[in-house]
Amino acid sequence: MYDFIRYRLVPPVFLVVFTGLVQVLTLYGRGRIVTLEAIASGFRGNAESWTLVSLFIVWAFIWLKIPGQTTKGPPSPTGFVPVYKDNGLSYYFATMAGVLALELTTSFQPSSRIYELMPQILGTLNVIALTLCFYLFLCPSDDPEGDSGLPGLYVFYRGRNFHPTILGVDVKQLTNCRIGLMAWQVLVWAFFMVSIDRNGFSLAAFTTFVLQTAYLIKFFYWEGGYFHTIDIILDRAGYYICWGCLVWVPCFYTFTSYYLVHNEPVMGNAAAACILAVGLASIYLNYTVDAQKQEFRESEGKCKIWGRPAEYITAFYVDHSGAKRKSLLLTSGFWGEARHLNYDFELALTLCWCLPGWGLGPGPFFYFIFLFGLLVHRVFRDEEKCKQKYGLYFDVYCKVVPYRMIPGIF
Numbered sequence: 514m515y516d517f518i519r520y521r522l523v524p525p526v527f528l529v530v531f532t533g534l535v536q537v538l539t540l541y542g543r544g545r546i547v548t549l550e551a552i553a554s555g556f557r558g559n560a561e562s563w564t565l566v567s568l569f570i571v572w573a574f575i576w577l578k579i580p581g582q583t584t585k586g587p588p589s590p591t592g593f594v595p596v597y598k599d600n601g602l603s604y605y606f607a608t609m610a611g612v613l614a615l616e617l618t619t620s621f622q623p624s625s626r627i628y629e630l631m632p633q634i635l636g637t638l639n640v641i642a643l644t645l646c647f648y649l650f651l652c653p654s655d656d657p658e659g660d661s662g663l664p665g666l667y668v669f670y671r672g673r674n675f676h677p678t679i680l681g682v683d684v685k686q687l688t689n690c691r692i693g694l695m696a697w698q699v700l701v702w703a704f705f706m707v708s709i710d711r712n713g714f715s716l717a718a719f720t721t722f723v724l725q726t727a728y729l730i731k732f733f734y735w736e737g738g739y740f741h742t743i744d745i746i747l748d749r750a751g752y753y754i755c756w757g758c759l760v761w762v763p764c765f766y767t768f769t770s771y772y773l774v775h776n777e778p779v780m781g782n783a784a785a786a787c788i789l790a791v792g793l794a795s796i797y798l799n800y801t802v803d804a805q806k807q808e809f810r811e812s813e814g815k816c817k818i819w820g821r822p823a824e825y826i827t828a829f830y831v832d833h834s835g836a837k838r839k840s841l842l843l844t845s846g847f848w849g850e851a852r853h854l855n856y857d858f859e860l861a862l863t864l865c866w867c868l869p870g871w872g873l874g875p876g877p878f879f880y881f882i883f884l885f886g887l888l889v890h891r892v893f894r895d896e897e898k899c900k901q902k903y904g905l906y907f908d909v910y911c912k913v914v915p916y917r918m919i920p921g922i923f
C-alpha cells in the first residue's frame with residue numbers, strides 16, 4: 514500500500530494538483546474569483562513576464578559563471594564530489610542593489626509591476642520549470658541502479674541525477690539557491706512596497722517582510738552549509754526539488770506577504786513588535802543549531818559544545834565503492850536534546866511571519882501549515898536515509914538521542 518501511494522499515486526496527483534494550485538493561489542491571494550478562464554490566462558505568461566523572468570535567470574546564471582572562490586559539497590551516493598560557486602552573499606546584495614536602483618531611479622517600478630504580473634510570472638516559471646524537469650528526465654543517469662524497476666513518472670517526479678549540470682553550472686545550486694531563494698526575497702520586498710503604497714506603513718506587514726529578509730540573508734551567508742543538507746545530499750534534481758524551488762517557493766513561500774497586500778493587516782503594533790522579537794530569536798536559534806553541527810563536522814569532533822568537549826557516536830558505513838568509512842554523530846548541545854531541533858525553530862520563525870495576518874482568515878497561515886507537514890515528513894525521510902546509511906550505529910544514536918523534534922514528547 515505504502516509503495517503504491519509513494520510510487521504510483523503521489524507523482525501524478527502532485528504534478529496535477531500543485532502545478533495548477535499555483536495559479537489558483539495567486540488569484541485567491543488578491544481577492545479575485547477563481548475561474549477556469551482566469552487560471553488559464555496566467556498559465557502561459559506574457560511578453561513582460563517572459564522578459565523579467567528570463568533576465569532574472571540569466572543574471573543568476575552569470576553569477577555562477579563568474580570566476581572566484583568555490584566550495585566542495587559532500588560526495589553523492591554515487592561518489593561524485595560537486596563543486597559550488599561560493600559567492601552567494603555578493604549575489605544577494607548585488608541583486609537587491611539592482612532592484613532598489615531600478616525602483617528609485619527609473620519610471621519602471623519593479624515592485625508594482627511584479628505584483629500586477631504575479632499570475633503571468635508564475636505561469637512563465639511553470640513552463641520553464643516543467644521544461645527543465647523534462648530535460649533532466651531525459652538526461653542519462655549517473656546511477657542506473659537507482660532507477661531500476663521504478664515507474665517513469667516517479668523518476669520524473671523524484672529526479673534522475675544527484676548533481677546534473679547545464680553549461681557547467683550545477684542545476685540544484687541554480688534552481689534552489691540562486692533563482693528560488695532570490696526570487697523569494699525580491700517578491701516579498703515587492704509585496705511589502707506595494708502594501709505601503711496601498712495601505713500605508715504597517716508594523717505587522719513590516720514584521721512579515723523583515724523576518725523573511727533576515728532568514729534569506731542568513732541563508733545566503735550560510736549557503737555553503739546548505740550543500741550538506743538533505744535537499745542536496747538526498748534529493749535528485751527532478752520535479753520535487755527543481756519545480757519546487759522554481760515555482761512553489763516563489764508562489765507559496767511568499768504567500769503571506771502577497772496576501773497582506775490585498776488584505777490589510779489588523780494586528781496592533783505592540784503584538785507585531787513582540788512577534789518580530791520572537792521571530793528574530795528563532796532565526797538566531799535555527800542558525801545556531803545548524804552551525805553547531807557544521808562546526809562539529811568541520812572540526813571532526815574536536816570542538817567545544819556549550820563549553821564542553823563535544824560528545825558523539827562514531828558511526829561506520831560502506832560507501833558506493835564498497836569502502837568502509839567513518840562519520841561522527843553529535844550527541845551533545847542542541848543535537849543531544851532532539852534529533853531535529855533546527856526544524857522546531859524554523860517552524861517557530863515561520864509562525865512568526867504568518868501571525869501578522871491574524872484575523873484575516875486562513876490564507877496567511879497556509880505556509881506554516883504546509884511547512885509543518887513538510888518538516889515532519891522530512892524527519893522520517895531523513896531517518897530512513899540515516900538508517901540505511903548507518904544501520905545499527907543509527908539505532909544506537911536514536912537510543913542516546915531518543916526524541917525527534919520535541920524533547921520528552923516526540
Ligand code: NDP
Nearest residue numbers: 742743744799803806840841842843844848855856859895
Ligand atoms: P539536517 O540539517 O538536520 O541534516 C540532516 C543530516 O545531517 C542527516 O542526514 C545526517 O547526514 C546529518 N546528521 C543528522 N544528525 C546528525 C548529528 N547528530 N550529528 C552530525 N550529523 C548529523 O536537516 P535538513 O538538511 O533537512 O535541514 C537543514 C536546514 O534547512 C534546517 O535549518 C531546516 O530547518 C532548513 N530547512 C528549511 C526548509 C524550508 O522549506 N524552509 C526545508 C528543509 C529544511 P550525514 O550523516 O549523512 O552527513
